[in-house]
Amino acid sequence: MLDGTYTAVVDRIEEGTATLELEAEGDLYALEVEASELPPEARTPDAVLEITVADAALADVTYEAAETTDRASEAQRRFDRLSKRPPRDEE
Template sequence: MIPDGTYTAVLDRFEDDLAVLEVAGEDERYELAVDQHDLPQPAQHADAVLEIEVADGALVDADYKPAESEQRIDDAQDRFDRLSKRPPSDDDDP
């Protein structure tokens, strides 16, 4: 169970009507499944970054962070682009 507190969370995936959040704690990572309708409408997409408050293992409040979400998406695309480039092969030597 997630200890009470305020955390940064990322919407990892949807499972039926549930949104599964990856929650970063001090020394551990947690998953928290919540009804997707309990999240702000703009945050109902994969990789959305939220600041959440948890009490008694349940979501109490969720604040969408659009700038952080956009940065996360851009960083992932940059990593993909770098990894998708083929390194030069030995056959390319003059």
Template sequence: MTNDGTYTAVVDRFEGDLAVLLLEADGETVGERVLDRQRLPEAGRHVDAVFTVELADGDVTTLDYEPAVTESRAEDAQRRFDDLSQRPPSRDDESK
């Protein structure tokens, strides 16, 4: 069970009317919570949306959407993908 406190939560997926949020602490996934999709602010009702959440007695008591963090993570992921998709130089290119 995840301890009470403040966590970063990321929408992992939707299962019908439910949102599955992965809880993070210090960059590591430490748990998950399942919430009714309607509890999420409309702007944050998408996969990879980032929230700051507070847990009390194991339940989510506050849920704040973090649009700047969401955008930053998306940009970082795209940058890593772009870096990985670059073709490494061939032996012919290296000899020139």
């Protein structure tokens, strides 16, 4: 993984380990860190973070509350659209 600053999403937290997913130079990466390294409000799946990676390790992390909310709202809107029943021919 390349050192730098990225947008990451918490994929899962299992047994105290958080798996973050991020994209760098067109490739997808998973970075595993101790969940305790994340801000408390970011210790949940789908939380959006701005992270800095140095020497292949998490150097800094910021929870992006607004981006997390925006992504969740957009996902819900897509789900709602998909779950609507298509009209019948006679409707």
